[in-house]
Amino acid sequence: MEEREETATTYDASRYDRPSVTVDVVIFTLIERELHVLLVQRKRWPYEGHWAIPGGFINMDESLEQAARRELEEETGVRDLYIEQLFTFGDVGRDPRTRVISVAYIALVRFDAQHLRVSDESHDVRWFPVSALPRDLAFDHEQILAFAVSRLRSKLEYTTLAFQLLPELFSILELKHTYEQILGEELDKGNFYRKIKEAGLLEETTQMREGRGRPTRLWRFKHDRAGDKQFVFRWREDRAGNTK
Amino acid sequence: MEEREETATTYDASRYDRPSVTVDVVIFTLIERELHVLLVQRKRWPYEGHWAIPGGFINMDESLEQAARRELEEETGVRDLYIEQLFTFGDVGRDPRTRVISVAYIALVRFDAQHLRVSDESHDVRWFPVSALPRDLAFDHEQILAFAVSRLRSKLEYTTLAFQLLPELFSILELKHTYEQILGEELDKGNFYRKIKEAGLLEETTQMREGRGRPTRLWRFKHDRAGDKQFVFRWREDRAGNTK
DNA sequence: TGTAATAGTGTTTAATGTACACTATTTTAG
DNA sequence: CTAAAATAGTGTACATTAAACACTATTACA
Numbered sequence: 001m002e003e004r005e006e007t008a009t010t011y012d013a014s015r016y017d018r019p020s021v022t023v024d025v026v027i028f029t030l031i032e033r034e035l036h037v038l039l040v041q042r043k044r045w046p047y048e049g050h051w052a053i054p055g056g057f058i059n060m061d062e063s064l065e066q067a068a069r070r071e072l073e074e075e076t077g078v079r080d081l082y083i084e085q086l087f088t089f090g091d092v093g094r095d096p097r098t099r100v101i102s103v104a105y106i107a108l109v110r111f112d113a114q115h116l117r118v119s120d121e122s123h124d125v126r127w128f129p130v131s132a133l134p135r136d137l138a139f140d141h142e143q144i145l146a147f148a149v150s151r152l153r154s155k156l157e158y159t160t161l162a163f164q165l166l167p168e169l170f171s172i173l174e175l176k177h178t179y180e181q182i183l184g185e186e187l188d189k190g191n192f193y194r195k196i197k198e199a200g201l202l203e204e205t206t207q208m209r210e211g212r213g214r215p216t217r218l219w220r221f222k223h224d225r226a227g228d229k230q231f232v233f234r235w236r237e238d239r240a241g242n243t244k
Numbered sequence: 245m246e247e248r249e250e251t252a253t254t255y256d257a258s259r260y261d262r263p264s265v266t267v268d269v270v271i272f273t274l275i276e277r278e279l280h281v282l283l284v285q286r287k288r289w290p291y292e293g294h295w296a297i298p299g300g301f302i303n304m305d306e307s308l309e310q311a312a313r314r315e316l317e318e319e320t321g322v323r324d325l326y327i328e329q330l331f332t333f334g335d336v337g338r339d340p341r342t343r344v345i346s347v348a349y350i351a352l353v354r355f356d357a358q359h360l361r362v363s364d365e366s367h368d369v370r371w372f373p374v375s376a377l378p379r380d381l382a383f384d385h386e387q388i389l390a391f392a393v394s395r396l397r398s399k400l401e402y403t404t405l406a407f408q409l410l411p412e413l414f415s416i417l418e419l420k421h422t423y424e425q426i427l428g429e430e431l432d433k434g435n436f437y438r439k440i441k442e443a444g445l446l447e448e449t450t451q452m453r454e455g456r457g458r459p460t461r462l463w464r465f466k467h468d469r470a471g472d473k474q475f476v477f478r479w480r481e482d483r484a485g486n487t488k
Numbered sequence: 489t490g491t492a493a494t495a496g497t498g499t500t501t502a503a504t505g506t507a508c509a510c511t512a513t514t515t516t517a518g
Numbered sequence: 519c520t521a522a523a524a525t526a527g528t529g530t531a532c533a534t535t536a537a538a539c540a541c542t543a544t545t546a547c548a
Contacts, residue, residue: 215544
């Protein structure tokens, strides 16, 4: 980390001119069975009027993750949810104002009444379906967002991450639908039932939900298992990367 | 990324007091069939005399990856090798001097005569076996290193990364040994032969190498396939995370 | 009462993983 | 010169998992 020839306590500010460090948070949620992401509309130069990933400068007295959580809470009012560092973007020209290094995070939130303040359509903050993003995102945010979606997909294959997007109680087919939304491909119903049950991640409840056809049983995620160990199972029905 | 309420071109330096940004590079190599990592011994406060991961401040005119490559070249004289961003560490108290945010990278180099300057034992730069690291690394470098090893392991399971550590020509059992070194577990010889051949990643050469027993055929990695697409295959012989 | 709609189960076959026994070709000890 | 040790490499059988898809179940509603 530290330059070996540098003196201990003094800095030559002109020599060690410092970049700005920001934290950007790509916030995902599921709205009406579709994966959405939160964007904010910029009010000033540069990229005035363009949509951007929410973020801000870090404070000197908070860790990166704390900064990301603060940002998340400022935008959505949500605390204590799943958050994970994605990547740090630091190319020279990515912000026309000055050198900016952005530590990007991914957050997953459950969409419910809590974040009404976001769903206000007249506001400069809005949820967009991942399949229908606005054009010309600010800065390199298109790249960041694409990377976030890609990471979300690949993590889904070996973690229990999808549960973060669902409410407390859900049906197995809703869970399957969530996987399909994120993976962007269809999964076999029978195989999904079998795998998810064998995994032992779910706790059956006595509750049912009625709809158009046969009522469905509701399940709950076993949280004890989650923290337990890095639980892993694979969902993809084709062997990844089969280069024939 | 950008604070939405901030003005466009001016900064209040006292308000937006900036952290320092460094790049640390965890450099791995294989020496005598064992995985090693490069560390430097600190000459000054803080952590004087302790070993640390090599790194330094970024320049304002280089990208993060450029900074990491520069650092790698300064320490080992090696260019154009495998390098990958690991994680960004930014806890508040990790450096007693000032707020420091470190973007950590992993690099893999082939150990050969090129980096003699590193193998000089009297120097303050030295290769350590991953299995026998020095005590009391500087800063939070123990944590960074542990994370780097863990990442290396998990990436090995689905990438062709091990080839970066081997010379141009190698035997299949050497490759197997490399996998075993990094994974920290034994692999079945027969299964390894079969899988690596089926994968079609290797190019047979006419060269053999003689040793104590039967001579071994040497192979070369097909580089055309590597860039091709994110080639994936799995090595672990147990299903990962099988929590029975 | 029967059809649409949704939920959920079972079964068959193919692919892959795992263990381990076997053969092959060299050096070296006696 | 020959047998044993050392290393390289192949083959095979069994278990496990994946994938496709046909089937049954339970509700609302026409």
